[in-house]
Amino acid sequence: ECIEVKVGRGMYQNAIGFSLHSGESLSGYVWKHGKPLFVQDYNNSEYRVDDPIFHSIHAAMVVPLKAGQRVIGTFGLVYLEPHRKFTEEHIELLTRFGELTNIALENARLYSELNNQLTEKQAALRALEDSEARYTALFQGAQDAVFVYSIDKNGKISNFSDVNVF
16 A cells, blocks of 8 residues: 655645555555654654655654544655654644644545435435326326225225315
8 A cells, every 4th residue: 555645735745646655655554554743853763764855854744634433645844854743732722723623624524425315315205206206197197097095904995185186
């Protein structure tokens, strides 16, 4: 399995389309384990990716984007300046942002699912209305007597109506 950079700002604009395997890099680790991760010295970390696109990173943090319990992506921030470091507050804020993003993604998924269900039900209702109109026209145009009845579980007629008697 691979994770691919789909959106990027700043230095990550050059990384769009870049793919990593599960567990590889900070994003790959977060994707695999579903937990936020940060490093203050990216170039000397075990998560460093040896590609020129990423050589200017000094500190980085990544949080998971989830649909339920399944990680569907990651979101991260980096510092390119050697003196800048992430604080616990930064990590907490990005984690909260990731959680809010997860809620928004789940709401969007639920909205889409409900919209699809509504579309299907509207199509079924139109089909039922068309069917009802066809059978109403058929009964009303019939030259013979037509009876509609229901038989209950005891074999008795429970609903009887003459639709068209000539």
